[in-house]
Amino acid sequence: MAWSVVSLLGCLVLIWAIPWLDLRRSRPQTNSRDSFRENLSERPTLRLRSGLVSVEPQIRVGLKESPVAAFNLSVSGPFQVCDLTTGRVLWQAKLLHSCRVFVGDGGIEFGDRRFGTGAVEVIATTPPAIWVDQTLYRGVVRISPAAGRRVLPVNVLPLEQYLASVVDSEMPASFPEEARRAQAIVARTYALYQQSRSSAGGALDLYASTRSQKYRGFQYRDDKGRLLAGESASSRATVEATRGVIGTYCEDLFCAYYGAVCGGCTVDGQAVFADAAPPLQSVPCDHCREARLYRWQIRVSRKEAEELFRKAARRKGKTLGTLRTIQLVRDKVGDCRLRDERGEIELTGAEIRQVFSNKGLSSPRFTIREQGTDLLFEGQGHGHGVGLCQWGARGLAQKGWSAQRIFTYYYPGAKLADAGYR
Numbered sequence: 001m002a003w004s005v006v007s008l009l010g011c012l013v014l015i016w017a018i019p020w021l022d023l024r025r026s027r028p029q030t031n032s033r034d035s036f037r038e039n040l041s042e043r044p045t046l047r048l049r050s051g052l053v054s055v056e057p058q059i060r061v062g063l064k065e066s067p068v069a070a071f072n073l074s075v076s077g078p079f080q081v082c083d084l085t086t087g088r089v090l091w092q093a094k095l096l097h098s099c100r101v102f103v104g105d106g107g108i109e110f111g112d113r114r115f116g117t118g119a120v121e122v123i124a125t126t127p128p129a130i131w132v133d134q135t136l137y138r139g140v141v142r143i144s145p146a147a148g149r150r151v152l153p154v155n156v157l158p159l160e161q162y163l164a165s166v167v168d169s170e171m172p173a174s175f176p177e178e179a180r181r182a183q184a185i186v187a188r189t190y191a192l193y194q195q196s197r198s199s200a201g202g203a204l205d206l207y208a209s210t211r212s213q214k215y216r217g218f219q220y221r222d223d224k225g226r227l228l229a230g231e232s233a234s235s236r237a238t239v240e241a242t243r244g245v246i247g248t249y250c251e252d253l254f255c256a257y258y259g260a261v262c263g264g265c266t267v268d269g270q271a272v273f274a275d276a277a278p279p280l281q282s283v284p285c286d287h288c289r290e291a292r293l294y295r296w297q298i299r300v301s302r303k304e305a306e307e308l309f310r311k312a313a314r315r316k317g318k319t320l321g322t323l324r325t326i327q328l329v330r331d332k333v334g335d336c337r338l339r340d341e342r343g344e345i346e347l348t349g350a351e352i353r354q355v356f357s358n359k360g361l362s363s364p365r366f367t368i369r370e371q372g373t374d375l376l377f378e379g380q381g382h383g384h385g386v387g388l389c390q391w392g393a394r395g396l397a398q399k400g401w402s403a404q405r406i407f408t409y410y411y412p413g414a415k416l417a418d419a420g421y422r
């Protein structure tokens, strides 16, 4: 079998480094909300095309990636269960011990208590008090029946409270404050963009997992049963300091994708996401070099790799015979071309990553080398690599960059604005 060496590493826009690495405009780090807003006010005031929001939005977070057969629910204080459509109180009690929630013959059931066929809302008198499986949530929890006798729990809570958990869930508390402020702004922008795209009649705006952005609620129990904090005084202060601040492009929201470690340069968003706005350009970033996954390598036997390539091909509805060569498709980051005895098929780096992820393939940016009976994957970064690089934000903040400057570095052409609520 003839294997060709391929290079999937792409970092094409090095010229961006010149203007953006100018440190003369660095400002000292500040900790007060007022100072942050003074800095923000130096920028032009923007009015969103989609309109300002006068009241803090409520965000709807899907707690499962898809409807489930059942989940555990408990409430650690007084609560009501209401019909979501009519608001009618269906039940109220002082406490709810852990029970299974599922769809039975009588619609949604909590253990042996039935609530009919419509969606219901669980409202605690003093949140956070509602547990869904291993996580305690602020706000309310809506439960909607779905096809196939399944249920979907959705946490509905004020956006800024949600963000306090996202900041701690997405970025370690040990990261510098300005990096965490940039994270808060990006997460707020991402959430509001997703909400602007979701239908009002739909059940949710985004998911609690990395499918959207990580959200661990108020508290959660880990695999060993330890109770851990989903948010902290630190994350609440970070969110408060940036309250309402969002990123905009052409005076409107854009989808502010972000990732853990870009590994040398961020990825052009158009190569990965159909809705990538112009600020999602590739920019150089070696500021994440202290991350463990800045560079990585994994070894997979040829035989096993060929099976995994076949699996990726099948997912696209293609058939891969005996693999002969692999070649990079150079105009798209991470895409490659596999040739067998009959012809060739193309797989994106992301598609390859999906099937090799449990082998430790951390990003779609890698090279492949033949080494004995193995294939050696050598790669850079962790995640899709589009938009703000979290470890890069850490590096820049350590150099004294402000959250605003970090934000505009990773989203060239984007501006900060105030969403309009107080």
Ligand SMILES: [Zn+2]
Binding pocket: 261, 262, 263, 264, 265, 266, 285, 286, 287, 288, 389, 391, 392
């Ligand atoms: Zn980076």
